[in-house]
Amino acid sequence: MKKIFTPVILLTLAFFTECKKPETKDTASCDIEFTLGYNKNTLQFNHSYPYDNGSKNIQFSLLKFYAGNFYFERADGTREHFSDKYLILEEGRYKGHIGELKAGSYVKAGIGYGVNENRNTQNGADAQIATDYPQDHALNPAADMYWGWAQGYIFTKLEGRIDADNNGSFGDPNDILFSYHPGNDELYRAFEYTLNFAPEAGKSYTIAASLDLNALIQNCDFMAVQFAHPANTSGNQFIAAKNLVDQWGNAVSLAVK
């Protein structure tokens, strides 16, 4: 009896396996990678660049930020959204996976910088306790972007120093350290970029995002406001941080690799 059963079961299994409809994938895998530059040079951290029309030198030591709530827009205005998707981008990790995008033809893409109001604070519609996100989630405090005492997230960390007297040393009395950590609902920014993109099903793509730090800090006066960690919308720190985040649109351009 055993001798009969085994081949019958195997044959049945083989039959159903054959009958299984082959999966047809209608999506493409989509990543994004930011490349940092300063003017037209590749940016290196802790490397000097001219600042304030060349009257000073600037060095960057940290740029870490959230990008998320991506979307891709077709010529007819319809969109594919990757809402509630957050990536942490930082040195050594300026690349992340957006998701599976429907094959087709797109003309624009949108990126949100920061954590939108639905999740940023406990007042948000989708808010949850930060420590409840899985440890490897971008919104877990382990990402070092959660602003514990103010119950929201730091959207961007930009830190560095300025050689104010342009003598090549960054340790003189007039030289400064700067630290900009914008992070409240009023400083969340979403920008739309031109992107002609025709992903084909089953293929993988990387959106190349060029970020020019010189453009990002264009309206920042680090000599005037060196520390901008605004948890509220009043005062110089808020204005300084706003001057930074307003430039995400101009500082980034997109292409497909």
Place this chain on the structure above:
Amino acid sequence: MGQRGFARCKISFYALFVLFLQACSHSKPAEQAPQPLSSWPPLPEPYFNRYTQARYELGERLFFEKRLSAGNAVSCASCHRPELAFADNVPVSPGAGNSAFGFRNSPGLLNIGYAPHLMAEGGIPSLEHFSVAPLQEAAEMNQNLALSVRKLQADTMYLRLFRAAYDTLPSIRYLARALAVYQRYLLSSGSPYDAYLSGDTKALGLQEKKGMELFFSPRTGCSGCHSGFLFSDLGFHDIGLKIRENDPGRWRLTGLESDRNRFKTPSLRNVSRTAPYMHDGRFRSLKEVLEHYRQGGTHTPNQSALVRPLDLAPHEVEAIISFLHSLTDTVPYKKSYL
């Protein structure tokens, strides 16, 4: 022994065994949460993080765990010392490795479970949100939570305690939750003042009673803010402290000029143990605090109308201080696992 006798013997043995098991279960730690004083309102508790003895014990271990800080230097209890009503005796406590200082005095944690918002500016809505701030803050414990959890996962004691408390491995989520359970149940256990309220008229001396009268009188207005069973309205007030630029109080959170220099009213329970005083520890003694109030503050822009010059004789000041001492718990705190 006949068969009947043997059967009787067997029944007696089982009965004794059942009684023995019952006795054992009674000697186990109670699952009932520590209770606040009977005259107090019930302690708010989130449905997703209810008290169990195992959670409390885990939270307690974590509260005293130095491995949660950079270089295994400090624990929560380093700055929130049980013998000092979970406060500290320096104006500003050093962080991990003594390398960094914040800018605020370490507040007492007793009865913190009743607070609807935490921190001096009120930016944190619950104890479940709370622990992240000091654990990762550079001037405090200065360690990424992922590293803290890795340290805990390497310790079989914590593997066991997390399993018992939350049926899971050590994780960031349950680290924060266990600390919340422990801190929620740090309750005052009764002071001479509480005994007096319960009918023991001898619990307070004449001096303390005189101080109590002054404290609750419109003449001083102390109880205008230090009200209720916690001796705090849990609101935010500018009490006319000379402004120091590094800490704008609740303004930091709201940006409203009317909130500049306003800080949460601290509870006065156990205040005799929590010197130095004020959000930055600027006053070394209750006498200095009373002197500030007696002078009527420094006339800051948002100074509360309740803070005005007080015509108090030295012996009246002493009486108020005596009353404040009577708010000190009589039962010392002990770790449950010692």
